[in-house]
Amino acid sequence: MLGSYPPEAVIGPTLLSVPAEELFFFVVQTYITTCLHILLNKPVLAAVYLRNEKVKGKFEPHKRVGQLFFAACFIVPILLPADHLEGTYMKLIVVWVAPIFFMLWTFGYQLLLSLPRSKTLLPIAAPTLFLWIVDTLALQRGTWSIESGTKLGIHIWPHLEIEEAIFFLVTNSMIVMGSCAFDNAVAILDAFPNIFPEVPGMPPPLLMLKSLFTSTSRYDQERLTGIENALTVLAKKSRSFYLASGVFNGRLRIDLILLYGFCRVADDLIDDAASAAEAETWIGHFTNFLNTAYSDSKDPSKLEKALSPFPSQAQTILRYLPVDKLPAQPLYELLEGFRMDLAFSNENASKPAPIQTEKDLERYATCVAATIGELCLSLVYAHDPDKHVKGAHDNRDECTQAGIRMGRVLQYINIVRDVTNDAETGRCYIPDHWLTATDTPSTAATKDANILACRKRILDTAFQGYHENRDAIEGLPSYARGGIRVAVESYIEIGRVLRKRIQNNQPLDFAGGGKAGRASVPKMRRVWIGWTTMAGHRGSV
Numbered sequence: 001m002l003g004s005y006p007p008e009a010v011i012g013p014t015l016l017s018v019p020a021e022e023l024f025f026f027v028v029q030t031y032i033t034t035c036l037h038i039l040l041n042k043p044v045l046a047a048v049y050l051r052n053e054k055v056k057g058k059f060e061p062h063k064r065v066g067q068l069f070f071a072a073c074f075i076v077p078i079l080l081p082a083d084h085l086e087g088t089y090m091k092l093i094v095v096w097v098a099p100i101f102f103m104l105w106t107f108g109y110q111l112l113l114s115l116p117r118s119k120t121l122l123p124i125a126a127p128t129l130f131l132w133i134v135d136t137l138a139l140q141r142g143t144w145s146i147e148s149g150t151k152l153g154i155h156i157w158p159h160l161e162i163e164e165a166i167f168f169l170v171t172n173s174m175i176v177m178g179s180c181a182f183d184n185a186v187a188i189l190d191a192f193p194n195i196f197p198e199v200p201g202m203p204p205p206l207l208m209l210k211s212l213f214t215s216t217s218r219y220d221q222e223r224l225t226g227i228e229n230a231l232t233v234l235a236k237k238s239r240s241f242y243l244a245s246g247v248f249n250g251r252l253r254i255d256l257i258l259l260y261g262f263c264r265v266a267d268d269l270i271d272d273a274a275s276a277a278e279a280e281t282w283i284g285h286f287t288n289f290l291n292t293a294y295s296d297s298k299d300p301s302k303l304e305k306a307l308s309p310f311p312s313q314a315q316t317i318l319r320y321l322p323v324d325k326l327p328a329q330p331l332y333e334l335l336e337g338f339r340m341d342l343a344f345s346n347e348n349a350s351k352p353a354p355i356q357t358e359k360d361l362e363r364y365a366t367c368v369a370a371t372i373g374e375l376c377l378s379l380v381y382a383h384d385p386d387k388h389v390k391g392a393h394d395n396r397d398e399c400t401q402a403g404i405r406m407g408r409v410l411q412y413i414n415i416v417r418d419v420t421n422d423a424e425t426g427r428c429y430i431p432d433h434w435l436t437a438t439d440t441p442s443t444a445a446t447k448d449a450n451i452l453a454c455r456k457r458i459l460d461t462a463f464q465g466y467h468e469n470r471d472a473i474e475g476l477p478s479y480a481r482g483g484i485r486v487a488v489e490s491y492i493e494i495g496r497v498l499r500k501r502i503q504n505n506q507p508l509d510f511a512g513g514g515k516a517g518r519a520s521v522p523k524m525r526r527v528w529i530g531w532t533t534m535a536g537h538r539g540s541v
Contacts, residue, residue, distance in 0.1 A: 051224070164239035269282045325379055380484070
């Protein structure tokens with residue numbers, strides 16, 4: 001026997017001389033380490049760390065080196081002479097864990113090598129250090145001990161044997177490597193609908209094993225690149241949705257990222273055009289792309305021709321826009337919203353302001369934001385794992401209309417926030433009929449009392465719409481409610497910041513973590529909003 005427990009330290013039953021407390025400890029250790037790993041990796045989209053090694057040639061040598069190392073860890077201790085008992089405990093640890101490491105490395109090496117170290121090493125190091133301290137106290141008190149003849153006699157620090165330290169290190173490593181292998185299997189299933197056309201909400205073990213045994217040469221590297229590019233665009237240009245995207249799961253998350261990537265690419269190319277004529281040309285290119293993508297012929301050569309005017313990064317995103325799950329009309333209406341923006345250009349300075357009335361404002365918000373709400377919900381219903389259950393989508397039309405109205409709400413908040421930035425580019429989305437003769441779309445006018453009243457009026461309309469439609473989220477498919485709540489609440493929080501500053505008679509335009517002049521919610525506050533929203537708490541109206 002390598003370890004012993006004094007009778008006074010055991011208060012429960014035993015299994016093969018192992019106290020129940022010891023067995024329960026392994027459950028607690030697994031739970032703690034797994035929870036930390038999940039918490040740190042929830043924001044990560046594992047699919048972007050997959051690689052077709054035939055194309056990239058990045059991981060294959062590392063995979064073989066790791067396999068050889070773990071095979072040697074199993075074989076070498078067995079071949080060592082057994083005439084000395086010292087080191088027996090260490091040998092048994094290594095021989096026991098090496099085959100498990102070999103298997104987990106084989107199934108999860110891509111993520112283990114490419115994930116940020118904070119996502120892999122931290123969930124190993126933190127619980128290990130904690131357990132080292134706890135075990136030191138247990139050994140010091142004599143709660144249990146290792147027989148002196150089987151240990152090396154080396155201490156990490158007083159009372160902590162090296163065998164104990166290694167045991168906790170390798171068991172926590174095993175837990176994290178197992179979690180990475182699980183994430184790797186799910187990522188493969190989610191990323192490649194061409195290989196796995198149908199994936200249940202909770203994939204069965206045999207399907208997950210099949211994904212792990214799938215050769216990386218079958219991975220669609222162009223699709224992986226498109227997803228990665230879309231995620232990069234989101235991280236830079238849409239922090240609220242980037243945060244919310246981590247709450248969604250599976251293929252829904254990937255398709256939402258591709259959809260938002262499309263929207264951001266369109267917004268950037270059209271909005272950053274050097275002239276109205278160039279912007280109109282880009283709108284024409286996007287229209288042609290949609291015409292081709294939604295055509296019945298599905299001609300690959302025509303699609304490539306339609307993509308050719310776009311930058312390479314944009315091509316990778318547009319190519320994998322999930323048009324089979326998205327209605328076409330909202331995408332065309334989104335382009336119409338961009339055309340409304342062009343009416344603010346210098347070429348049209350002599351014409352009446354494009355946003356004359358409250359109806360014009362509503363129409364604009366419908367084009368550029370309500371359409372996004374409709375498109376997002378189309379993906380939610382398309383990916384619903386319970387969609388084949390009778391009556392599951394009976395309230396779809398009602399929820400979709402609420403989503404459209406909520407999209408307008410979020411755009412109103414966006415308009416109130418960006419009055420100064422928009423004015424600098426010659427745009428004013430405040431209805432012209434609300435303005436006085438002295439009001440102009442300039443940065444100086446944003447401090448005017450009437451401009452402030454107009455911003456408050458739009459913000460009040462937004463919060464009224466939020467109050468009227470937020471409960472519709474509870475009617476959505478259960479698997480997507482959390483993500484939709486976080487997406488809405490994280491943006492509504494910007495409105496709360498603006499409203500509070502109005503109530504306190506503070507300037508609305510300030511640098512709060514985003515662009516200068518924009519009200520913004522700091523990152524940690526956005527994380528807190530996401531956390532409390534997922535816990536079932538909603539902010540005040």
